[in-house]
Amino acid sequence: MKKGKGIMTATIGLICFVLSYVMFMQFKTVEETNITQIENMREKELSEKLANWKEKFEETDLKLQQTNEKLQEYKQKRESNQEASELLNAELIQAQAIAGLTDVKGDGIIITYTEDENSELGKIEDRHLIELVNELRLAGAEAISINDQRITNMSDIINVMIDGKEFILVNRKRMTSPYIIKAIGDQKYLESALTTKTIGFATRYPNAIVEKKNNIIINKYNGSIKIKYAKDVVKEEK
Amino acid sequence: MVFIAILIGCIIGAFLGMNAPVIPYSLSGYLAISIIAALDSVFGGIASVVKGDFDLKIFVSGFFGNAILSILLTYLGERLNVDIYLAAIVVFVGRMFINLAIVRRYYLDKWTNRIKTAVMEEKAEEDKKS
Numbered sequence: 431m432k433k434g435k436g437i438m439t440a441t442i443g444l445i446c447f448v449l450s451y452v453m454f455m456q457f458k459t460v461e462e463t464n465i466t467q468i469e470n471m472r473e474k475e476l477s478e479k480l481a482n483w484k485e486k487f488e489e490t491d492l493k494l495q496q497t498n499e500k501l502q503e504y505k506q507k508r509e510s511n512q513e514a515s516e517l518l519n520a521e522l523i524q525a526q527a528i529a530g531l532t533d534v535k536g537d538g539i540i541i542t543y544t545e546d547e548n549s550e551l552g553k554i555e556d557r558h559l560i561e562l563v564n565e566l567r568l569a570g571a572e573a574i575s576i577n578d579q580r581i582t583n584m585s586d587i588i589n590v591m592i593d594g595k596e597f598i599l600v601n602r603k604r605m606t607s608p609y610i611i612k613a614i615g616d617q618k619y620l621e622s623a624l625t626t627k628t629i630g631f632a633t634r635y636p637n638a639i640v641e642k643k644n645n646i647i648i649n650k651y652n653g654s655i656k657i658k659y660a661k662d663v664v665k666e667e668k
Numbered sequence: 669m670v671f672i673a674i675l676i677g678c679i680i681g682a683f684l685g686m687n688a689p690v691i692p693y694s695l696s697g698y699l700a701i702s703i704i705a706a707l708d709s710v711f712g713g714i715a716s717v718v719k720g721d722f723d724l725k726i727f728v729s730g731f732f733g734n735a736i737l738s739i740l741l742t743y744l745g746e747r748l749n750v751d752i753y754l755a756a757i758v759v760f761v762g763r764m765f766i767n768l769a770i771v772r773r774y775y776l777d778k779w780t781n782r783i784k785t786a787v788m789e790e791k792a793e794e795d796k797k798s
Contacts, residue, residue: 438724439673442713445731446677449706454685456703459696475694 530582530651534573538614538646539621543638545607552637554607556589556598562611565631569623571613573648576600580651601653617642698739701753705734708760715767718774
């Protein structure tokens with residue numbers, strides 16, 4: 431009986447101990463939790479959250495990297511595109527200059543060719559102009575115009591009879607004397623080519639007066655060029 | 669003897685509990701419900717002592733069993749998204765009131781009986797004198 435009572439006392443004491451221990455622990459927890467709730471969250475929860483965020487961060491980081499790479503790629507492409515388009519633009523300008531589709535400016539010579547009906551030598555026909563243009567081309571003229579009609583590779587210079595009168599057509603436009611021929615190129619070459627002894631154009635036809643001039647402006651060809659039958663071979667083959 | 673044990677147990681427990689580490693907040697709900705269950709057991713034990721049918725085995729098993737069971741039920745409720753701990757609180761606190769009422773009546777009876785007997789004894793002595 432005494433032994434049983436001792437056990438009972440000890441047990442009740444133990445239980446009282448456990449109860450008050452847990453109670454005070456809880457009091458403390460509640461008190462502390464009201465101040466800082468986050469700090470007392472379970473470490474596991476926090477670490478889980480941390481892991482989640484890390485994962486998200488990594489994902490986002492990966493995406494960022496990919497996007498950056500793509501951006502770089504696009505930039506490179508754009509740069510190369512830009513280069514290509516610059517090159518293309520330069521080519522286009524050159525091609526247009528060759529085709530006579532732009533106004534050009536530069537040093538060159540101006541030939542004033544006046545018709546003299548009375549002398550045999552002073553008569554001007556299409557062949558004279560053709561000859562002159564040919565010589566100018568030979569001397570390296572980059573742009574030529576006759577009375578502001580640009581000579582392109584599609585230009586024509588012909589004699590026609592209208593109402594019994596003879597005219598010269600350049601680019602199908604009627605020309606009259608005096609013919610002012612402008613040419614841009616190396617002034618020295620151009621002049622010397624025209625004034626060479628015996629074979630120079632200006633030597634043979636004294637009506638043509640050659641004159642050096644700087645900053646000549648030669649207008650563009652203002653008709654339209656249509657290419658209908660000539661096809662690009664490379665494109666066709668492809 | 670028993671009262672001394674209760675007192676010592678409570679004092680040591682309070683002292684250690686105040687110095688105990690703070691438990692995680694998400695677990696403090698479980699602890700709270702287990703405290704309610706334990707308190708219910710304690711009051712039940714007191715009531716049974718008063719009634720005279722106190723059994724240590726029942727008391728100890730009720731103390732720990734109820735605490736653990738209440739924790740498990742609360743956990744289950746959280747899993748099911750049902751606040752089962754509310755039912756546990758209602759039951760435990762209700763029982764606590766009933767047990768306290770039993771204890772209160774017992775001591776009230778005892779006290780009134782003592783006064784009654786004291787009065788009767790006085791009367792008896794007075795009768796003897798006279």
